[in-house]
Structure formats: structure tokens, C-alpha cells
Amino acid sequence: MTISKTTYQNTLAFAKEQDVKDPLSHFRDRFHLPIDKDDNPLVYMCGNSLGCQPKSVATYLEQELNDWANLGVEGHFEAENPWMPYHEFLANQMADIVGALPSEVVIMNTLTTNLHLMMVSFYRPTATRHKIIIESDAFPSDRYAVESQIKHHGFDPSESLVLWQPREGEELCRYEDLEAIVKEHGDSIALFLIGNTNYYSGQCYPIQKITELGHRNGSKVGFDLAHGVGNILPDLHKNGPDFAVWCSYKYLNSGPGSLGGCFVHERHHRNTKLNRFSGWWGHNKDTRFNMRHGFDPIPSAEGWQLSNPPILSMAAVKASLDIFAEAGMKNIRAKSIHLTGYLEFLLDDLNHDRISVITPRDPEQRGCQLSIQVKNADRSLHDQLTKAGVISDWREPDVIRVAPAPLYTSYEDVYMLVEKLKQIL
Template sequence: MHTNDLSYARKCDENDDLSHFRQRFLLPKDSNGNELIYLCGNSLGLQPKITSKYIQDELDDWANLGVEGHTEGKNPWLPYHEALAKPMANIVGAKPSEVVIMNTLTTNLHLMMVSFYQPTKIRYKIIVESDAFPSDKYAMESQLKFHGFDAKEGLILWKPRKGEELCRFEDLESILKEHGESVALLMIGSTNYYTGQHFPLEKITELGHRHGAMVGFDLAHGAGNIQPNLHDTGADFAVWCTYKYLNSGPGSLGGCFVHERHANNEQLKRFAGWWGHNKDTRFNMRHDFDPLPGAEGWQLSNPPILSMAAIRASLDTFEEAGFQNLRNKSEKLTGYLEFLINNLKNDRITIITPKDPTQRGCQLSIQVRNADKNIHKKLTEAGVISDWREPDVIRIAPTPLYNSFEDVFHFTQRLKEVLA
């Protein structure tokens, strides 16, 4: 049973087998050298202390070996991305052959839609949750326009009911019942950036496939946060970034999943590049495009190694901690945060994220009635790094790799003072 006092929070941290991982990250400090309460891993994850060494290793090989670093380096650059496939696959619940690190999120989304959005005059519509991250909407609208369709008419929004914040699965069923024969793609954000709602991926995939549509997911707020079990879910594809919960640095590379049933389908249209070509003949330069099987076959260019080094540093940390262990701690941290917020008994506050831990990750979205961004400014001045989303939501993400129960306690105390 939770209690609302600092000694309880500290006791939870003492009993936390993962608490020592906090010391492996660089935490922001104020001008006096005091650690800030960092609850913004849903926007940008903190830097692991080992990241600088991992990057320095590659800089050293570049300095000492030049081009020979591709084959003779400590971690040869030619196959560098291959070492990331298994640990990343563990995090998203896939087979290594179904996963590749490449490009950035929206670039990957466009590349996936080249292959998995194949509209006809009858079947061309795309379904997305109404409050999807805007970049996803822009990408889908531009794809509709590119194929000659009206973007507003071709994009179907899965909306919460009037007076509600969360999307209901039965409403998605109704949309497919009405529009099923005209829907080419369901493209859903697995965990909504605004509300923190985690959608039932397997049920969505089965529903989309039953109506003849392809199904893809944006895991930007899911990868490293929840376990999407992509292979078993059966989604056709998924995309994600690595700079949020996966702590790889601002603007770092993204990830792609392509289900193994598509691994050898050379009939799928794709935009091709030489890094997706057969490794045995890639450097011959005079062969027609021969795609690699699996997700690797969607690569375009040789990868930026310095970004991949940062990703490898984070993935090594995830591997050591164990993703299920992190997920277990995440539920406890978020449950404690929920308890403390409710314990404030402030009628201006509503948590719009689902109460069921299976329907959310570590983010709680706190709606503050009659608030504006000034409340976020006051929290920042109080030493809390959080995230504001218009019109009235503070997003708080206690991340299990580096946040503590004490962080959560101090945050709610400072929120109480700011609201007062």
C-alpha cells in the first residue's frame, strides 16, 4: 500500500533492483549544481555515461585507420548495424531479421508506405487516430496527394467520443464496418503522444487484416516504453525513433520493422538504395538491384556510424537491465505517481491517461483545468523538467532506467506548491 511521504519513496528505491542504473546517466543540473527532476524521457532520453566512449572509439578508428575502419576497426563499420538488430528486436518483440536501424522516423514511414500503401481507385483510404503526432498526419496526407487523392477525404480519423479523451476500439470497428472496402491502410501510433494511451495492437492488426487493409504502427512513444510484440501482433510494418525512451541523442537514427512474411516478396514496390542490395555483390557495382531478405532490404545508404554508436551504448544498457524488468518497474513508478497525484485532491487536475497499466506506458498526461503554459514555466523554475502540450496538459514520464520513486515524490510536492 502506497503512502505519501518521502521515507516511503526512499524505501521503494532501496528495494529497487534497477536503482543503480540511474548512476549510469548524466542528469541535468541547475546553476548551483543540484540535480533537476528530469521527467521528460518521452521527449528526449538522458545520455548514458558510456555513450561518449562508444562514439570516441569510432572517432579513434576513423583517425587511426581511415577507410580501413570499415573492415579493420574495433567494431567494423560495414556490418555495424547488424549488431544492433538483436537487442532492438528484443525491445520491440521481433526477430532480428525483421528489424533494421536506418534513417529517421518520418523518412522510414514514407519508405514503408511506398511498399505497404498501394491504393486503388476503390481502396485508398488511410485510418489514423485523430490526435496522432502531426508529422504522421503530414506524411499520410502527402502520400494521399502524391497518389492523386484528396487528403482530407482520404484520411479517416479515429476520434474519441464527445467529452472523452481516449479512443475506443469499438469505434474503430464501426469505422471499418462502414468504410472497410475503401481502406488500404491502418496507420496508428501505438502509444499516443498526447494522452499516453497504448492501443491494443494485436486486435487492431486482426481487424485491419480482416477487412483487407495493411496495418502499420508508429512506435515513437512505444519503443523502449511498452512491449509491442510486433512479430506476434502480426503488423505488416512499424517505425520508431530512438532518441526518446531509447536514449540515443537528439535526432538520432530510427528503426523499422517488416514482418517476416514480407521478407522475400520482391513484388513489393520499394524505393531502393545500394545498402539494401545483396551484400555478396554490393561492391561489384554492376548488378541489378537484388534486395536483401528481411528488413535490411529497405536500407538505402551506408549508415552514420557515430549515431549508431550512441544507439549501441543505450541498447547495451537495456540488455543488461532486461526489458521485462524495466517494464515491471515502470508500472510501479507510474502507479506511485498516479497515487500521489490523486492524493493531492485538487479538482483542477485530471489524469487523462488510462488507469489500466496494460493500456499505458510510463507517461501520465495531467490535464489542468483553466491552466496555460505559465504553470509549466513555474514547474521549470521549481526544478522540474517536464513537457507541456497545448491546450492544458503536462506530460510526466518517470522512466525506469534513470528515474526514482523519490523523483516522483518530489515532483508531486512541487506541483502542489505551483498549483497553490
């Protein structure tokens, strides 16, 4: 499907026509879509906070509940999907989504826990190299984690935390300003930890360029892909960061508070001198149950696991990843570019001085989210949208975030969102 802005049309008929032509449109029926108290469908644009539930989740969960009931502990080996290697069932599909080798990814823990585990290994400060670069408007949990790691090592965040921030009067970070930071701070930088895609602005940072910049400087490089996984094509193996972490309840649709994921580049897998917090599920599988061996890490991302996986939560992850595998991440991304382009076209067509889009216009610099800045930071516009049946979210001080997730959002949804916004304005 190829649609240029010159062929977009601001009509309901056009939106419906695109839905008919959309090769992924049938996946919408694979999800439960939110409704109001009168069972009327809502326009759901909040997949960047919590993805819709795949209808198959109930079946996947029921399978594990039945196996638990009927098999007890033997379910570890005899279940329809044996629990012992359950996390391994997810590796190939997860690797396809983030552009990694299966050995480089593992589903485990939650995002901030994984962030701390990665910093144990890849933030090794010294008296002269102890600084961490993050974007100034990083998600709060990232900043809290980074500050606490700096303090844990006996340093002061006011000296060791370096912020990559937009220029005065601008909303987006410029790569050349990151280069200037590196030139200024040089070999005092131990780690680049960048959130990609930014939760507030929707800006997607160039993973390869940042990774190369950091490595040339002798720094380690990691990314928080909470808003990128299932949304952009990060190509982690090729682009080469040392690590990445993500959650699975946004674009990966695995349920509130569900498990996170982790990427560790294969060049680190056999480095037994690398510090890590260890647990028995990261131990050599051949001797894991011989409880008297010293820790022998699995030479893959699995070596960073701590505990045996929570199967019931993983069942929901599996249900969603099976849908992603069927749809194909490249196909999802292609629709996302066109669908968000249509949203941008319709918002531009409003031509209203009260709102503006701060997200980059270049599709390569964003995912599906557009961040609508509201003049005078008036939240009432968001509240009125909610009453009109549009589920989006408000982020202080002045942004409404909307995210047409391509697996279940239609062109008609996008059209109706902007029509309701137009009526309110």
C-alpha cells in the same frame, strides 16, 4: 517487485525505501542527469521527448573517432567494431525490445523518412481502396506524411483520410469506435496507421486487436512506436502488423535527432514484387560491391535500407541498447508499471480540482507517461514547475506530460515532482 496501490504511501521515507529495494536502481548512475546553473539536480520527467545521455556514449564515440583517425577507410573492416556490419550489431538487442526476430528490424534513417519508405511498400491505393485510418490526435509529422502520400497518389485527403477520434467530451479513443469506422468504410480502407503510444494522451492502443481488425478487412496495418519503443512491450512479431517505425532519442536515449528504427514482418521479406524505394545498402551483401548488378534486395528488413549507416550516430544507439540488454526489457517494463502507478497514486492523493489525469488507469493501456490536464488550459502551472526544478513539457491546449523513465527515474524523483506540484497549487 510487486507493489499494489493499497501499499503505496505518500511519504518521502516510502519513496526512498522503494529505491533501496529497486533491482534496477543502480542503472540511474549510468546516466548523466540534468542539473541547473548552480549544479543542483533537476527532477527530469521528459524522457518522452529526449532521454538522458548514457555516460558510456562518450567512450563508444571515442572508440569510433580513434578508429577513424588511425585506420581511415580500413575502419570498415579493421575497426574494433567494423563499420561494414555495424548496424547488424544492434539487431538482436533492438529485436528484444520490440518483440521481433532480428531479421525483422533494422536501425536506419529517421522516423518520418522510414514512415514514408514503409508507405511506399504498404500503401498501394486503388480507385476503390485508397483510405488511410489514423488517430485524430496523431503526432503532426505522421499526419503530414500521410496526407502527402495520399496526394502523391492523386487522391484528396479530405476523402481518403479517416480519423479515429474520441467521442465528444472524452479524451481517449475507444476500440469499438474503430470497429464502427471499419464497418462504415469497409474495403475502401487501404491502410491502418496508428501511433502507439499516443504522444498527447499517453494512451496505448491494442496492437494485436487492431492488426487483426485491419487484416480481416483486407487492409495493411502499421504502427508508429515513437512513444512506445523502450516503453511498452509491443511484441511485433507475434502481434503481426505489416510494419512499424520508431525513433531512438526518447526512451532509447540515443541523443537528439538520432536514428530511427523499422520493423517489417518476415512474411514480406521475400516478396520481390513489393514496391519499395531502393538503395545500395539494401542490396544483396554478397554482390553489393559489384556495382553492375541489378537490385537484389536482402530478404530481411535490411532490404529497405538506402545508404550505409552513420557510424557516429549508431555508436550512441549501441551505448544505450547495451544498457537495455543488461537491464532486460521485461524488467524495465515491470518497474515502469509500478513507478507510474506510484505517480498516479500521489496525483490522486492531491485531490485538486484544477488538475486531472487523462491517461488510462489500466497499466496495459499506457506506458510510463501520465498526461496531466490543467483546468482552464493555464500554462503558468507548467512554467512554475519548471522554475521549481521539474523538467516536463507542455502540449497545447491543456496538458503537462510527465514520464518517469524507469532506467534513470527514482521513486524519490516521483515523490519530489508531486511535492513541488502540491506547493505550487
